[in-house]
Amino acid sequence: DIAAFGNAVADELRLAGYALSSFVNGTSVKIDNTFKSAVLKAYSKTGTTMTKYYPTTDYSGGTFVKTGLLNTKDRLDASVYLEYLDHDFPYSDNVVNNIYGKSNIFLSTAPPSSWKSLNSSYTGVNQYVLSSITVIASFEPTTAKVAFFNLINLGTQKEVRDANGNLTKLILTITAQEVADFTSGGELVTEFATALATDKPVTITDVSIPELGIGSVREEISTANMMQN
16 A cells, blocks of 8 residues: 555656656655655545555557457366365456467566576567556456366455445455466566456456556555554
């Protein structure tokens, strides 16, 4: 929540026509009347939730995302990867690139100088290397049981439901460090893709990847703790 509020302050400074570099230098922050004014404006706009902050990278295309009706009979072995849920998922499809193919998204714990040596698939052309990734799938309200899955099934999944209890969003968050800890524990550069499985047809209205600026949906986080301090 602190990072989210800091980003809101930065947005206020940009809206006022100031460059963020005029106020931030490394870990040092220049606090003057202009900065204080931006803080007060951001605070006045803060409600019970605010948009989560995401570190971003420049994006120039090349990533596949699926929206629309998901009613494809499972051909991705969802039942195998999601066996731990003890639930039948007769439908599945890729939603971010292809879990069995090449992907232009990589998760990495290594410095840029090591990317090519650690993964021969990395060329740097329309490819994106992240330390963490968030995938937000939005749905027409549904009672279906839906789950993300891929070849390693790490990360956390968060459901968002409406007032009637219907599922409206499913949020997957995974870090490169999680993958490194699960595999060798050392530096890595690994391709990322993910699929969705469901127990009945669902309509995907949006697939967002905030770190790449893809899609229009961002996770909202509570400001309760911040407001108490």
